[in-house]
Amino acid sequence: MRFAPLVFFALLCAGCSTEAGSSSNQGLLSPPDLAGARSVGHGPRFRPSPTGALAARAKPVDGMRCLPPGRVASAAHIEVFAAGHVVVIPAGIGFAAPLRRHGAYVNGGRCAYPVRTVEPTGLVLMEAGRPVTLGQFFDLWGQRLSHRTVAGFSASTGTGVSVFINGSRWRGDPSYAPIAPGAQVTVEVGPLVAPHRRYTFPPLQAVASGR
Amino acid sequence: MTTRAPRPLLRDNVGALACCALVSAALLVGLMQPRAALADGDPASDVLLAQNVYYPYQPPVAHGLEATLEKLLRSAERSRLPLKVAVIGSTGDLGVVPSFFGHPQAYAQFLDREISFNNRPPLLVVMPAGFGVVAAGSLKALAAIKVDTRHGSDGLVRSAIAAVVVLLRATGGTLATPSIPSATSGGGGPPTFVLYGAPLVLVVLIGIVALRRDRPDRDRRSGDASGEGE
Numbered sequence A: 001m002r003f004a005p006l007v008f009f010a011l012l013c014a015g016c017s018t019e020a021g022s023s024s025n026q027g028l029l030s031p032p033d034l035a036g037a038r039s040v041g042h043g044p045r046f047r048p049s050p051t052g053a054l055a056a057r058a059k060p061v062d063g064m065r066c067l068p069p070g071r072v073a074s075a076a077h078i079e080v081f082a083a084g085h086v087v088v089i090p091a092g093i094g095f096a097a098p099l100r101r102h103g104a105y106v107n108g109g110r111c112a113y114p115v116r117t118v119e120p121t122g123l124v125l126m127e128a129g130r131p132v133t134l135g136q137f138f139d140l141w142g143q144r145l146s147h148r149t150v151a152g153f154s155a156s157t158g159t160g161v162s163v164f165i166n167g168s169r170w171r172g173d174p175s176y177a178p179i180a181p182g183a184q185v186t187v188e189v190g191p192l193v194a195p196h197r198r199y200t201f202p203p204l205q206a207v208a209s210g211r
Numbered sequence B: 001m002t003t004r005a006p007r008p009l010l011r012d013n014v015g016a017l018a019c020c021a022l023v024s025a026a027l028l029v030g031l032m033q034p035r036a037a038l039a040d041g042d043p044a045s046d047v048l049l050a051q052n053v054y055y056p057y058q059p060p061v062a063h064g065l066e067a068t069l070e071k072l073l074r075s076a077e078r079s080r081l082p083l084k085v086a087v088i089g090s091t092g093d094l095g096v097v098p099s100f101f102g103h104p105q106a107y108a109q110f111l112d113r114e115i116s117f118n119n120r121p122p123l124l125v126v127m128p129a130g131f132g133v134v135a136a137g138s139l140k141a142l143a144a145i146k147v148d149t150r151h152g153s154d155g156l157v158r159s160a161i162a163a164v165v166v167l168l169r170a171t172g173g174t175l176a177t178p179s180i181p182s183a184t185s186g187g188g189g190p191p192t193f194v195l196y197g198a199p200l201v202l203v204v205l206i207g208i209v210a211l212r213r214d215r216p217d218r219d220r221r222s223g224d225a226s227g228e229g230e
Helices: A004-020 A031-035 A134-141 A204-208 B014-031 B043-047 B063-078 B104-115 B152-170 B192-229
Strands: A072-082 A085-087 A100-102 A105-108 A123-127 A162-165 A184-189 B084-087 B123-127 B130-134
Touching (some): A072 A204, A123 A204, B043 B104, B063 B152
Antiparallel strands (some): A072 A085, A072 A123
16 A cells, blocks of 8 residues: 555556657647747748858868867757747858758868858757857858847847847857857847757767768 | 554655655646747758758668658659658657657647748658658548557658658559668667656656655654554
């Protein structure tokens, strides 16, 4: 009898597991969840090119040099929203042209910077070493970032660019926001999109080895 | 000699019951988590903008299977079924919305909203838990197909191939059954019973610890009761 609560709870958990494994169980997600999905915006401004002018020519960017790719030590995830829509962070940021593409992915380039993207998902790979800021990442990307502008978008009068790190607002200059290993960074201009607090990262070696 | 008074079960196990209630609440909160999920942030939604298939991160899919699925999708496109396929092997394939894992149809609807613009591409989602379909026919058409969960990513992709064939035929398309390469790679990843069993084991362990911590208190109380009885 002493273990009655445990037995009860084990049954409860088994029920939960069975539910999670069932394809027919859709009742746990209510319509507002689906309404929260954001689509990519229309037009080229929402799909910027991956390489800035300096990175394309393998020139140093903010003290970062383009070298043969080193071992990836960590990753962070960045999302950019403008006018309530997704701005795609493309694969190939942090590689000098010509890029080696494979479908949606970039497997390499002439050389690589210590911060780069190999897939268009916002996953940012970082080699070991000094910390990286959002400003450095945008410089590699060749996109603007300030209190008033993000990529090709400007804040309307009386508003500004918002940066969230793991769901908490960054109060300083957006350029100085740190991209720490494992961080979920959200950059927004326009209507507020509730920022995510965390990102479920895939195994690093699975990303770094390319597809 | 003293006799112990019978103890009410509820009072005895109050610690364990409280623990159960707390963990149950946490589990329920976990299950409801997608409510907070706003926006993009799942890898498939970005990848499917540039290609027709999203493959799971790990284990890597055999190249032969990738080629077979992509060839099949080109055939489907020629038959006016331009399918997009998301193969989701773990929560690592869902980014900011991991709680959709195990809910293929709900995730298919979520993903559909992210990748639909002027048109609405037919979409198939494959997870170990089953299939999700949007604008590509009826989910019932896939009822006879059991997702292969024993061969990692390769098994999921094989199931996707089988599902595409069924969906295409259901829409009137003609298609020869593709030859599916045998398993040569992948096969890794935790089995389903580990994925779902591990949380259960953890919770039971927490319950046992709670019971053990509760026991000295009860023994002390019963000792006190015995003393009073003397």
